[in-house]
Amino acid sequence: MPMPYQQYNFKPQTFDAQKKRPDLRLLYISHSSYDKTWPSVLHSHPFTELFYVLNGTGTFQTETQTFCIAADDLILINPHVMHTEFSNGDAALEYVVLGFEGIAFETDGHAPITCLCKNVKTIRPACLFYTRSLIQELHDRKENYVEMSQNLLENLLYLIRREIRVTPEAVSVGKTSQECRMIEQYINAHYAETITLDTLSALTFHSKYYIAHAFTKYKGISPINYLITRRIEEAKSLLEHTDFPVAKIAQAVGFSSQSYFSQAFRRETTLSPDAYRRQFLS
Helix, strand or coil, rough: CCCCCCCCCHHHHHHHCCCCCCEEEEEEEEEEEEECCCCCEEEECCCCCEEEEEEEEEEEEEECEEEEECEEEEECCCCCCCEEEECCEEEEEEEEEEEEEEEEEECCCCCEEEEEEECHHHHHHHHHHHHHHHHHHCCCHCCHHHHHHHHHHHHHHHHHHHHCEEEECCCCCCCCCHHHHHHHHHHHCCCCCCCHHHHHHHHCCCHEEEEEEEHHHHHHHCHHHHHHHHHHHHHHHHHHHHCCCCHHHHCCCCCCCCCHHHHHHHHCCCCCCCHHHHCCCC
């Protein structure tokens, strides 16, 4: 009986020879089990992280989002996004984290994202293969381990790109945005003044669209929402430590009216300014 034979031919015309490979650099890979003694605090990195849950359940938190996470959930965290994770006591999280620079992620429609969580159970065997192989390569450091690790990382990201439909976008390796840092510092210093996208556009000599897009990638929040958050933080301090009336506090931190301030404060805290003060003083 003849041996079954199958052959699949590679078609060169389907390969874009001019397409440049991503300028990636793997920084680290870690395999961890959640330890209650480890402090879970919001933090950020100037590079991209991939967080892959192997076992357990918990929550993953950014400044603006909270996800319930479990086995086979994969979280993409773009640079400069504040984030942390918490484990459920009865089902401790076990996870792998990769840090790499050179790309960030956006939707297929080129909309900026800060942090994206998707379940990838359908590709679990492949994810385990690539992450375990990366750990082994970096542990053993045999000949050509750098090239092997680079190829494993690229293949893993291509697989993720295919599965959850995100687009990798090149970012300057090792460089943070000077304009975004300038915007952040300006807002921190002038939050009580009238600030619009036009103000920030004139400050940086960039278009409003560029500023909104770049700052959201840099900070994980739009510049106007960052301004509101900054004002709310200052308002909290005044509510806690002074007896100023709410209308005066609203004016002091830059809101155009007390009603707008109250709406924004409730969105951020779920409480009215008066209720927040009473809760703090009780």
